Amino acid sequence: MAAVSRDGKELRELDYKKDTCVGCGICVGVCPTSSLRLGPVLPIARGIVDMDLLNINHNNCVLCGLCSSACPFSAIDLKINGENIKDSKYYPKWDIGTSIDSNECIYCGKCEIYCPRDAIFVNRTLPNRKDLVIGEIRTDSDKCINCSICTEMCPAEAISISTRSNTSSDRYETSSINVDLDKCVYxxxxxxxxxxxxxxxxCTTCMNQDDIPKVEITGNVILEDDVCINCGWCDNICPTGAIKTKKPFDGELNFVENEEHFCKGDSCHACQDVCPCNAVTIEDGHSVVNKDVCTLCGACKGVCPQKIIDIKRSTINLENIKSKSWQSILGTLSD
Structure with missing residues (x-):
């Protein structure tokens, strides 16, 4: 359901996607009618308050679309007669994104593990283990005394023992020793x-190694563009260089401390709690940012109680800004 909707010569609908919003406040800064306001970002990020990060004043909003165009995380969409302005040739477009080269990907799954937004899913198919290890197993249930040492010692958890009841002795005896050949490595x-x-x-694996097929891993990687914030974690962590990310901003973030205003580290960690990229860590009592995965969104700057975070955006990768007034407003996002 649209957050704001008005019908006239055009049907305009403004949709807010709370699951995609990171609470950076970029939209608030560019709104010409002051219709947008951030909620308590830090308590929300810490799970203390359950509410949306962004509040929209329905009465003030003129549905111009500046907020939608400025949001680098696609958390706000403006639709005109059902068409998203992001698909229109008349509105600005972000020249950002993350791409995965399927020819270079080895389906290791590191990108899925490190993604801070759960935007990547790796599906892989591994060969059957029994096709890669060769051998023979003989078991003698008559010799087995049901001590279960083999089941406890098996590193592959491939062995189980079935028992039958001996009514004459009121005890359980071994009926069979079962080996799962899909797990056994001989x-x-x-x-x-x-x-x-x-x-x-x-074990004949070594002797027959020429008969063992080459290990081939197949699969596919699903990247949810609507969830991805192009932080670059996957790009930086990929061991084969199969992933490339272009971020919304170029620039740098620094912590500028002095005697009166300084980072309180573990006793505060507000910046760490709100960072949507997991780019901030606490080291030696001070916040440290991993610049390789920081998007320069500014969420941390907005909640820092010491006001020591300085963000300089040298470039904004937003194109097709045709209106001079929009150029002036959106230009404030970069230095």
Whole structure:
């Protein structure tokens, strides 16, 4: 449902996606009618308050679309007669994004693990283990005394013992020793551990290694563009260079401290709590930013109680700004 909607010569609808919003306040800074206001970003980020990061004054909003165009995280959409202005040739467009080269990807899954927004999913198919290890196993349930040493020692958890009831002795006896060949690697640990020689292993993996097929891993990587904030974690962590990210801003973030205003580190960590990129850590009692994954969104600057965070954006990667008034307003986002 649209956050703001007005019908006239044109049907204009402004949609706010709270799950995508990072609370940076960029939209608030460019709104010409002061219709946008940030909520308590820090308490919301810490889970103390359950409310939207952005509040929209329905009465003041003129549905101009500046906020939608300025948001680098696609948290606000303006639609005119059902068409998103991001798809219109008349409105600005962000020249940003993350791309994955499927030819270079090895489906290691590191990008999925490190992504701070859960925007990447790696699906991979591994070959059957039984096709890569070769051997033979012989078990003798008559020798087995049901001590379960083999099941406890097996590093692949491939062995289980089935039992049957001996009614004459009111005890359970071994009926069979079961080995899951999909898990077994023929390491012989069970054979060496068995006190009754109930398991015999022959491993022929090394002898028949020329017959073992090459390990081939297939799969695909799903990147949810609507969730991705182009922070560059995946780009920096990818071991094969298969991922490339272009961020919304070029520039730098620094902590400018003095005797009166200084970082309180572990006792505060407000910047760390609100950072949507997991770019801030506390080291030796001071906040440190990983500039490789910082998007320069400014969320941290807005909540810093000491006001020591300085952000300089040298470039804003926003194109197709045709209106001079919009150029003036959006130009305030960069130095």
């Amino acid at each position: 390491c012989k640990v069970c054979q060496k551990a068995c006190p009754e020689d109930a398991i015999r292993i022959i």
